[in-house]
Amino acid sequence: MHKLDPEKRLALLAEEARKRQAQASREDVPTLRIVMSTCGLAAGAAETRAAFEEALERRGLEARIVAVGCLGHCYAEPLVVIHHPASGFPPLCYYNIDPGKARMLVDSFLLDGDPALEYVLGAMVPNDLLPAVTDFPRFSMEQRVVMEHCGAIDPHSLDDYLALGGYGALATALGRSPGWVLDEVARSGLRGRGGAGFPTGRKWRLAAEAPADSKVVICNADEGDPGAYMDRTIMESNPHQLLEGMALCAYAVGAEEAIVYVRAEYPLAVRTIQRAIDDARKAGLLGERILGSDFSLHIRVFQGSGAFVCGEETALIQSIEGRRGMPQHRPPYPVEAGLWGRPTVVNNVKTLSTVPAILTRGAHWFRSIGTEKSPGTAIFSVVGNVTHAGLVEIPMGTTLRTLIFDVCGGIPKKKAFKAVQIGGPSGGCLSGDFLDTSIDFDSLTEAGAMMGSGGMVVMDEDSCMVDVARYFLDFTQNESCGKCTFCRIGTRHLLLILDRITKGEGREEDLELLDTLSRDIRDGSLCGLGKTAPNPVLTSLRYFRDEYEAHVREKRCPALKCRALTAFYIDLDKCARGCDACVGCCPVEAIFTTRGRKKAIDQELCVKCGECVTACPPEYDAVVRVSPAHLAPIIERPQPSEGRG
Amino acid sequence: MIALDVDGRTIQVEAGITVLEACLQNGIFIPNLCFVKTRKRPHASCRLCFVEIDGLDRPVPSCTQRVRDGMKVRTDTEPVRRLQRSAFKLLMSTHICTPRECPTQGRCQLIRTAKLLKVSLKPSPLERLERDVDPVVRLGPLVHYPYRCVLCGRCVHVCGEESGHGLLTFAKRGFNTVVATFVSEGEEGPCAECSACVGVCPTGALTLEAPETAESEEPGRAADSGG
Numbered sequence: 001m002h003k004l005d006p007e008k009r010l011a012l013l014a015e016e017a018r019k020r021q022a023q024a025s026r027e028d029v030p031t032l033r034i035v036m037s038t039c040g041l042a043a044g045a046a047e048t049r050a051a052f053e054e055a056l057e058r059r060g061l062e063a064r065i066v067a068v069g070c071l072g073h074c075y076a077e078p079l080v081v082i083h084h085p086a087s088g089f090p091p092l093c094y095y096n097i098d099p100g101k102a103r104m105l106v107d108s109f110l111l112d113g114d115p116a117l118e119y120v121l122g123a124m125v126p127n128d129l130l131p132a133v134t135d136f137p138r139f140s141m142e143q144r145v146v147m148e149h150c151g152a153i154d155p156h157s158l159d160d161y162l163a164l165g166g167y168g169a170l171a172t173a174l175g176r177s178p179g180w181v182l183d184e185v186a187r188s189g190l191r192g193r194g195g196a197g198f199p200t201g202r203k204w205r206l207a208a209e210a211p212a213d214s215k216v217v218i219c220n221a222d223e224g225d226p227g228a229y230m231d232r233t234i235m236e237s238n239p240h241q242l243l244e245g246m247a248l249c250a251y252a253v254g255a256e257e258a259i260v261y262v263r264a265e266y267p268l269a270v271r272t273i274q275r276a277i278d279d280a281r282k283a284g285l286l287g288e289r290i291l292g293s294d295f296s297l298h299i300r301v302f303q304g305s306g307a308f309v310c311g312e313e314t315a316l317i318q319s320i321e322g323r324r325g326m327p328q329h330r331p332p333y334p335v336e337a338g339l340w341g342r343p344t345v346v347n348n349v350k351t352l353s354t355v356p357a358i359l360t361r362g363a364h365w366f367r368s369i370g371t372e373k374s375p376g377t378a379i380f381s382v383v384g385n386v387t388h389a390g391l392v393e394i395p396m397g398t399t400l401r402t403l404i405f406d407v408c409g410g411i412p413k414k415k416a417f418k419a420v421q422i423g424g425p426s427g428g429c430l431s432g433d434f435l436d437t438s439i440d441f442d443s444l445t446e447a448g449a450m451m452g453s454g455g456m457v458v459m460d461e462d463s464c465m466v467d468v469a470r471y472f473l474d475f476t477q478n479e480s481c482g483k484c485t486f487c488r489i490g491t492r493h494l495l496l497i498l499d500r501i502t503k504g505e506g507r508e509e510d511l512e513l514l515d516t517l518s519r520d521i522r523d524g525s526l527c528g529l530g531k532t533a534p535n536p537v538l539t540s541l542r543y544f545r546d547e548y549e550a551h552v553r554e555k556r557c558p559a560l561k562c563r564a565l566t567a568f569y570i571d572l573d574k575c576a577r578g579c580d581a582c583v584g585c586c587p588v589e590a591i592f593t594t595r596g597r598k599k600a601i602d603q604e605l606c607v608k609c610g611e612c613v614t615a616c617p618p619e620y621d622a623v624v625r626v627s628p629a630h631l632a633p634i635i636e637r638p639q640p641s642e643g644r645g
Numbered sequence: 646m647i648a649l650d651v652d653g654r655t656i657q658v659e660a661g662i663t664v665l666e667a668c669l670q671n672g673i674f675i676p677n678l679c680f681v682k683t684r685k686r687p688h689a690s691c692r693l694c695f696v697e698i699d700g701l702d703r704p705v706p707s708c709t710q711r712v713r714d715g716m717k718v719r720t721d722t723e724p725v726r727r728l729q730r731s732a733f734k735l736l737m738s739t740h741i742c743t744p745r746e747c748p749t750q751g752r753c754q755l756i757r758t759a760k761l762l763k764v765s766l767k768p769s770p771l772e773r774l775e776r777d778v779d780p781v782v783r784l785g786p787l788v789h790y791p792y793r794c795v796l797c798g799r800c801v802h803v804c805g806e807e808s809g810h811g812l813l814t815f816a817k818r819g820f821n822t823v824v825a826t827f828v829s830e831g832e833e834g835p836c837a838e839c840s841a842c843v844g845v846c847p848t849g850a851l852t853l854e855a856p857e858t859a860e861s862e863e864p865g866r867a868a869d870s871g872g
Contacts, residue, residue: 307818324815329689329709482796482815482822484690489735492820493771513770520731523703523724524692 006291010162010171013283017159029062030084030110031091035077035151036067037236038268039229039390043077044098051099052080055106063110069237071151073121073138074390079151080105081124087113091124093133138388141407143369145377146353147393150237155272158279161240167285169359170247174293181252182208185355187363189375194220194311194348195423195452196528197374197441200355203345206335207253210343215255218339218346219246221262221269222316224308225424226475227383228455231349233391234379235262235269238353239276243299245352247286248359250297253345257298261316264303274301308479312527313338313346315481326483327527348453350379370396374440378454384421385460387412394439401435404458415460418559419544423452425472425479426532428539429465448539450532464561465544466551470498472536476529487530490521494537503564504628506552514548515541555628563608566625567632570599570612574622582612582623592637600635647714652721658712663687665694665707668720675720676729676758678736678847679797680708683807691797692732693758695725704728730762738768739776740848741792747849754847755795778823785812785828785836786853787843793850796822800842800851810835813842824850 004012025031032052036045049065056063071079076095082105083091092115094105101119108114122133133139144150153160161167173181186201207215219242223231235242246258260273277299281287288296302320304310310319314328317339338344354376358366367375374396380403383389387409394403400420404410411417419429428449430437437443441451459468477491494517497510518534518541525531541548550556557565570582570591575598582599583591590605591612599622601612613623626632646657649664651673658667666682668675678691687708695704699717704725707718719725733755740755747753759766778791796815801824804813812835816825828834843851 326815329687329706332686478819480819482817482819483688483798485692485732485735485795488796488820488822489739489774490731492774493735493738496772496774509770517731517771520728524695524728524732526689526692 004292006171006174006293007168009284009291010167013167013285014162014165017162020159021163025064027085029064030082030086031064031066033066033068033081033083033151035070035079037070037155037233038266039070039074039233040077040079041268043074045078047099048078048080048097048102051102052106055103056110059106059111061106061110066154067156068153069150069155070233070391072142072147072233072391072393073388075388076121076390079121082109082115084109084113084115087115089115089123089129090127090132093121093124094119095121137406138392138409141398141402142393143377143395144393145357145366145369146234146241146350146379147237147391148357149241150234153238155237155239156275158240158276158283158285161238162283165360166240166356167244167280169356170244170251170285171291173248173251173359174291174295178208178252178254181248181359184359184363185252188358188366189363189373190351190354190358190366191374191376191441192348193350193354193379193453195426195450197451200347200351203335203347204249204252206333207255207343207345210336212343214257214342215253216339216342216344217246217250217253217255217258218313218316218320218334218344219258219260219349219352220311220313220316220346221260221266221349222304222311223263223266223349223453224306224311224479225426225453225455226472227457228381228424228453230379230381230391230454232266232269233381234349234353235260235266235273239273240280241356242273242349242353243276243280243286245355246299247290247297248355249345249347249352251295253343255345256296258300259320259339260299260301261304261310261320262301263306265306270301270303277301307481308475309481309527309529312529315527316346317344324481326481327529329526350454371438371440373442378439378451380454380456382408382456382458384456384458385411385415385463386458396440397438399436399438400430403439403456404435408458411458411460413460415462417458418461418463419459419465419468419540421449421457421459421468421472421536422455423450423532423535424455425475426450426529426535427452427455428535429459429468429543430539431543433543448535448542450535462559462561464502464557464559465540465547466498466557467502467559467561469536469540470495470502473498473533476533480529480533484524484526484530486521486524487526487533490517490525491530491533493517494521494534498537501548501551502557502562504551504555504562506548508552510552511541511545511548557627560625560627562627565629566608566627567603567629568601568606568608568610568612568623568625569603569632569635570601571622571624572596572598572600572635574620575599576617576620576622579617579620581617582615585611585615587611594635595638600637601632602637603629603632603634647712649712649714649716649718651718660712660714662712663708664696664698664710664712664716664718667712668696668707668718673720674757674761675707676733676754676761677708678754678795679799681799681802681845684802688798688802691736691795693729695728696720697722697725726762729758730764733758733762733764734768734771736795737766738771738774739792740795742766743793747793748852748854749849753849774820777821782823783830784824784826784851785830785832785834786838787826787836788852788854789824790850791823793848794824795848795850796824797847799845799847800824803841803845808837808839808841810837810839812836 319325
């Protein structure tokens, strides 16, 4: 028996990785870690990187630039972490670094040793010199299990992952048995992070026990909720963790084939995950006889064409088989007969990425996080009217209030909180009464929302809930596959009714119709998309009924959002004589001069774009928006002859 | 043979069939449009054949349930009828009923369903929805009337799976979904004019005859077909 066991083989690989890392980084050379995932690139990280490179070259300085994944702090992008050992400072995190600041940092910090503290968010580690980011609620109240290494390691480097003990769980599992993995995952109480929260251990056990020669594992990375980007970020920031999770799942259920189903709209994620697969195969961590064991696994990437409904597992499988992406009736469930009729495990990116940590630290440790029925952490992409938008990983059981107001800094511009939409277009809008709801699968479902895959949109007082419901219905009816009657035609009716309410053409009976039709669509649809599509309507009707009634009965939009129900006028007491800041900005020439040489708006011509509100100098603040529209005083335009008199 | 209880009546059926088939075989009408016996997996798209089954907490499409011995089925409870009426009204909001020209000559599944559900053929309280389709479309040698089509998918199934021609398919998506073909207008392509699709269409949306617009202009012919 000269064969090395998997753990020893992995230890050798990790040692080589650490050696290569030590060679690459030298103590006297500063390291710049730039967040270059899609969120960073959108904020201009590529330009920032180019500016750093150019400035370094001009000054003749040597520095190592590493492109890292997302730290989750998307509000502060482009983010750069500079470690300049010679300066005596700990690694510093810089926020909103545009090319100008990048050039300045090269000169002041790398050349002169002045860290320009006004641009520092904090130090990355606790120290005696300056506050560390870990002291801020946005960092300290999070608990990172899945995203632990996101933003810290180079996603394109297998060495970075190996050096941190990566693939350790896989090596351990290979030395034990598939049964051990199944038991451990079942004991951990992990529930699927794709939305429904099905116990992962039970799903895997069903697939493991299904009699078949060949089985398949599919990672569902067809993330499509508006405003949600958790899966993309994980794939772009730590792809090997996902691959390790997939390998563990495949080993547990007895699959030798696995597919990452990722939408083609995520080109960087596709490239990153493909490269990770190639690197892992070359290192013997994927492919034939992994780490010298008898277990083989081939993982490939399948690019979805972007249909929202293909995130539903049966539609996803149809799409891989080359058919029209339409959901199928279940049962049979994919674990019984999935891709090409073979038993198939379909798990979300976050579910699979959680597994290596569970096996490394134990089911008991995982259960110590979160609530009894929903152990572990939840990852949300918190967007909308919130100060610190971005990706947040918090223990299950945290309240919505803590997440929105403490971790994410609350509502900007001193506005009031109005609602939070959880679970994307399939979820619900919860009002302020629900802020103390605990974030876990069961509590959110009870409140009428759902955990969903982790999209969270926070809305302030300026959001019209009827308009929000209309927005989500517009999305779901557009993404309906057209198979079943309720979803295909029903969501279209819902959209049309909401549309006419926001235009002031709503009728009294529309509220009742919205309610009954929504319930029928929920109870009658074929798949999860249809069953949950009316949720935004049902929850907003329940918690914000007064807004619907105001639209229908008084033709009034309380949030002053719906164009047809509002009007702009200029308060003549505030308007300054002779000022014409608003006149030039009006695209339809609706603003005229009154007899008193002040300004007024011709309601016939006004298209309600709101440009005049922006143009009116703040010291006058004379433009007023009202609803219903007839509240705007009518001011006669002076006749040309009068104007001169 | 196994026995099941439907609305208090005991019926004997062979094992392995669906509840919908069991009922239809025994003269118990359950509205249905998309069911085809030869499908391996139920299409379950028309959402009309709901029933309540003891042990299940909400109505389920009877085409998705296999019969079990001693099963208790109810076909006319209030929750069942509510969903059926709702689905029917939704279908009627996109379906244009023209009894005089309709090739089903009154034997339309929709009319039968309306009678059972005791509702009119009008979509009210829903409004009629406009679809962005031509009234008459040539699908190879077939003539298709999209406004009659309820997208049950029977034609797509029999053409592809049973006849093996694969001429018909769904195209576009969501509300704009239509039955379409890759064969050019008027050409045969792989179509053998077996008329399997015409035979299974529950609403007379497919024919192999010349477009009706020409037909209905001839006096007398339209009147013959009755209402």
